[in-house]
Amino acid sequence: xxxxxLESALDLVHQIRGWYRYTSLGPGAxxxxxxxVLFFFAAFFSGCHLENAEQKGDTEAKLGRFESAIYWYxxxxxxxxxxxxxxxxxxxxxxxxxxxASAAYHYRRILxxxxxxARAEASRAALRRLEAVSxxxxxxxxRAKSGSTPKPMAPEQAAAEAEKAAKGKVRTYVVQSGxxxxxxxxKFYQTSSRWKDVLDANQNQLSxxxxxxxxxxxxxx
Numbered sequence: 001x002x003x004x005x006l007e008s009a010l011d012l013v014h015q016i017r018g019w020y021r022y023t024s025l026g027p028g029a030x031x032x033x034x035x036x037v038l039f040f041f042a043a044f045f046s047g048c049h050l051e052n053a054e055q056k057g058d059t060e061a062k063l064g065r066f067e068s069a070i071y072w073y074x075x076x077x078x079x080x081x082x083x084x085x086x087x088x089x090x091x092x093x094x095x096x097x098x099x100x101a102s103a104a105y106h107y108r109r110i111l112x113x114x115x116x117x118a119r120a121e122a123s124r125a126a127l128r129r130l131e132a133v134s135x136x137x138x139x140x141x142x143r144a145k146s147g148s149t150p151k152p153m154a155p156e157q158a159a160a161e162a163e164k165a166a167k168g169k170v171r172t173y174v175v176q177s178g179x180x181x182x183x184x185x186x187k188f189y190q191t192s193s194r195w196k197d198v199l200d201a202n203q204n205q206l207s208x209x210x211x212x213x214x215x216x217x218x219x220x221x
Contacts, residue, residue: 066096075190083110100130171220181209
């Protein structure tokens with residue numbers, strides 16, 4: 001819809017520009033008068049899309065439709081303060097969908113974006129809680145096999161293990177000819193800015209963005 005609105009605005013500008021050509025003002029007057037307005041509307045519509053995606057996610061979460069909320073938050077991850085969206089997603093995964101592995105992934109993304117501050121401390125505390133919940137289950141299975149008491153994992157190690165488990169649940173995609181990380185990010189997350197997340201999720205096979213090849217099966221975080 002944004003594209004159609006902007007295209008219509010551009011068509012209107014071109015029509016008015018033709019009219020200005022036959023006046024004493026000249027087409028340059030149009031550039032000075034209308035183009036700043038056009039740029040304003042372009043920025044406005046772009047910002048509204050991202051803001052509305054987050055608002056829709058908030059609405060869906062309040063209504064208890066948490067899977068739908070996750071979808072809209074994914075769409076909103078192109079906003080500047082992505083840690084806010086990651087926090088909302090992590091809290092839903094941890095407390096509503098009971099998916100600790102996915103929750104750990106988003107808490108770790110917050111730490112990667114902002115290593116300090118209140119939200120980072122809250123994310124570390126949440127990771128420790130996830131570790132405390134998952135450690136007894138893992139320990140029981142280990143003791144049943146070996147009869148020994150395992151060493152508790154550090155929060156960072158537990159989060160890394162949780163992230164590996166999360167990657168086993170997320171979608172995969174077979175790279176097509178002409179694909180780039182940015183185009184894949186745009187296709188699945190409605191924004192090209194998440195290409196780095198895709199790269200991070202596939203470090204075992206992608207050392208850099210140029211290593212992407214057609215036929216590869218990559219993980220979509």
